[in-house]
Amino acid sequence: MSITVQHPSADYTGTATIGGRSLQFKDGKAEAPTGTNLAGFRHAGYVLSRGPRLAMMTVAELRQYAEQHEIDLGGATRKDEIVQAITEPTVEQ
Numbered sequence: 001m002s003i004t005v006q007h008p009s010a011d012y013t014g015t016a017t018i019g020g021r022s023l024q025f026k027d028g029k030a031e032a033p034t035g036t037n038l039a040g041f042r043h044a045g046y047v048l049s050r051g052p053r054l055a056m057m058t059v060a061e062l063r064q065y066a067e068q069h070e071i072d073l074g075g076a077t078r079k080d081e082i083v084q085a086i087t088e089p090t091v092e093q
Contacts, residue, residue, distance in 0.1 A: 005030045005038060006047040018044055029053070054083045062086065 019040030023030040
C-alpha cells in the first residue's frame with residue numbers, strides 16, 4: 001500500500017522537496033511508499049491519504065477492488081458513485 005500526497009495546488013506537475021524528501025507530482029498528486037516520513041509535507045499543507053488511487057482506476061478495476069474487499073456497491077453504476085461507495089463508511093443496522 002502507498003500514501004497519496006495531494007499538492008496544495010491541485011494541478012501542480014513537477015518535483016516538490018521538503019526537509020530533504022522529494023516527491024514527483026503529476027496533476028497535483030504523488031505516491032510515496034508506506035513508512036515514508038512525510039511529516040514535513042503534512043506541516044506544509046499537503047494532504048496525505050492511504051490506500052489505492054481510486055480516481056485513477058477504471059470502472060472495471062473499481063468493481064474488482066470492491067469485490068476483493070467485499071464492499072457492497074449498492075446501485076452504483078457510474079465511476080463517481082462507485083468511488084463514493086468504496087470510500088464512505090457504511091452504517092450497519
